[in-house]
Amino acid sequence: MTAHFARFLALSLMSVTAGKLSGTDRPPLPASGPPHWAFVAPEVAEGGSRSIDELIQPKRTAAGLIPQPAASPSLWLRRVYLDLIGLPPSAEQMQVFKKDAGTDLQGARRRVVDRLLASPQYGERWGRHFMDIWRYADWYGLGSQLRNSQKHLWHWRDWIIQSLNADKGYDRMITEMLAGDEIAPDDPDVLRATGFLARNY
Known part of the structure; x- marks a missing residue:
């Protein structure tokens, strides 16, 4: 697929410049070789659970930086409230989240984010x-x-x-x-x- 696309581009360029270039100046057709980098799926690094981690991990390792542990559920909740609606969670909202997160942390986080994105305060913030x-x-x-x-x-x-x-x-x-x-x-x-x-x- 990549070789066909490269050939198409080269032929298109030749047809556009045919009147301007002599036969010896025209670019040669590309030989088949390794696929273009844009058509190659990136390698997934070990130890990253999210794509952003995979992108920054090599530089972080080279700089000798150690990743911080995941935020506690209460700290995470405070951060997401401030980020999405600009207000901290109430004590009651904290308690409800802690109870919900006790059985299914990822599901509880998803529900909080969905609820905050659907709240009128999101647009106001x-x-x-x-x-x-x-x-x-x-x-x-x-x-x-x-x-x-x-x-x-x-x-x-x-x-x-x-x-x-x-x-x-x-x-x-x-x-x-x-x-x-x-x-x-x-x-x-x-x-x-x-x-x-x-x-x-």
Whole structure:
């Protein structure tokens, strides 16, 4: 397969450059040999349970670094709560997780992550970063500049949060922000996305 693809590329290049190169300048067809690296499956290193471990293990070993032990269930829970929703777990949530993790740690972790990703706080936490990048602000400037504020811009803020919670693709979000009034002029949910244009242009 790789040799056929390489031959196809070489022939394509020759047909494109046929009018520009003399016969002696044309690149030779590739001889069959070892397959191109991009078509070879990577070797899986021993001792890694996840792909990131396999990638960093050689450099870590070369630097003489020793991996830290896995985080305790309570520390892991605190980290995942802060990462996904920006708030620490309550004492009650800690107890429920410890009880659940006692019988099935991996299953308990999966359930916590799924629950946090489905919670409204997920969009609120990560929407803040999107709003910073897209220059969201409730108010425009100071003093007399406040009259230039968009009174209903909070609809755009809510659209950002709800889009993240609905797992809407970034490409779709950008399309709706730039052309929501064109692609769905009668849909108020999509029209809210054009608050980006009202705020920045």
